[in-house]
Amino acid sequence: MRPSARIRHVARLRYGAALAVTLAALVSACTVDSGTAPPRADASTPRASVSPSPETSPTPTPTAPPVLAVKIDNVGPARPQTGLDAADIVYAEQVExxxxxxxxxxxxxxxxxxxPVRSARETDLELLAQFHDPTLAFSGAQSKLLPLIDKAPLRAVPPEKADAAYYRGLNKPAPHNLYLRPDKVMDKAAGAAALAQTGFRTGPAPxxxxxxxxxxxxxxxxxxxxxxxxxxxRWLVSMDGTRxxxxDGKDLAPATVVVQHVKVRESAFHDFLGNNSPYSETVGSGTAEVLRDGRSYDVRWSRPSADEGTEFTTADGAPVNFAAGQVWVVLAKA
Structure with a gap:
């Protein structure tokens, strides 16, 4: 195993052990997370090794640069969103x-x-483990989830850790008006290489x-x-019956849509009303539907471990290519 891979593997083993111990003690509540000109800022919120011996270890292979992941509010008062059209991948997950x-x-x-930026969920930690040291921007989490976020192999940048990165807009009511300035948490975009390990490859349709x-x-x-x-x-997106x-008036229009059928189970977390926070399992295998070029393809998905990407294959085992452009992945209950 390459040193860089070994380091990441050990980090994930430690994180997995910490996750198991912490979850065993969990019992509490979290807050329910419950348009139209571009938001304006009114005020900022608070700012955000031991090298192996050259005699015994080979030179590490460079790893993929980190991506930026942002948790986005998606209830009615939060729409329309800002900057969502620029994302390479958009995951849709079920919450309380x-x-x-x-x-x-x-x-x-x-x-x-x-x-608008909102709070993180346990599902996000497993999803993001396939990327190399991603940066996660979010506006908080259930109090007993925060230690798991701190132990996860990612860089967490909530408002209290990045004071110049967030501001409150004037066009929506709180809590649906918190916005992120990405250039305050990332020097530059990671580049397409950062997506290579996820299994999202572009090319001809099956x-x-x-x-x-x-x-x-x-x-x-x-x-x-x-x-x-x-x-x-492109596929034009409607949410809850509305385009x-x-x-700034741009349609959300991904080139590829993946409906990934996953196990959705109860987690150890609840909101203050007692609603359980669903956990969508993205490690394992199952069926999926890939939409591209006006056609639907029934495929299989497989992700053996959290630090690996998801492979989408046809019935005969051939890898499935996506169309060039944005990809939406809807984590639907199997």
């Missing part, structure tokens, strides 16, 4: 009361502003598939609809 939340991953470019004009995915209290636009070569656009 059957609502949805987004995690946007930025690698190839950083927008000027992203938001053979077969079936023509489809629209696909809807339902959570208990949220709904995503993807409608194919042949003119634009999804950014604050």
């Amino acid at each position: 009361a059957g609502l949805s939340r987004l995690m946007a991953v930025y690698a190839t470019r950083l927008p000027e502003t992203v938001g 053979s077969g598939g079936k023509a489809v004009k629209q696909r809807t995915v339902k959570f208990p209290a949220a709904r995503f609809t993807f409608t194919w636009s042949a003119d634009r070569g 999804a656009r950014t604050t």
Whole structure:
């Protein structure tokens, strides 16, 4: 095993052990996370080795640069969002009361502003473990989840750790008005190489598939609809029956949509009303549906461990390519 890989492997083993110990003691509550001009700032919130012996260890292979992941509010009062169209990957996950939340991953470019930013969930830690030391921007978490975030192999930058990075906008009510300036937490965009380990590869479409004009995915209290636009070569997103656009009027229009069927179980966390925080398991295997080029492909997904990317394959085991452009992954209950 290469030294860089060994270091990451050990870090993840330690994190996994800490996770198991901490979860055994958990019992508490968290806060429910419950438009249209670009948000304006009114005030900032607070700012955010031992080298191996050259005689005994080979020169480490350079690792992929870190990505920026941002937790994005997705209830009605939080829409439209800002900077979501610039993300390379958008994950949609279920949270308390059957609502949805987004995690946007930025690698190839950083927008000027992203938001509204909301709190993290346990699902995010497993999702992000496939990236090399990602930066996670979020606005807090259930108090007993915070130690797990601190132990996770990522760089956490909530408002209290990055005082110049966040501000409150004037066009939405709190708590749906917290925005991030990405250039205050990242020197530059990581680049496409940072996505290589995730298994999201671009290239020609698989053979077969079936023509489809629209696909809807339902959570208990949220709904995503993807409608194919042949003119634009993109899937137009609607959320809860309304076309999804950014604050500057741009359609949310990914080139590829993945409906990934996963186990959604109860976690050890609850909100202050007693609603359980769902945990979407992204390590394992199962079925998925890939939408690209106006067609739907039934595929399999596999992710043996948290520090590995997800492989999407056809029935005969061939890797599935995605179309060039933004990818949405909806974590739907299997």
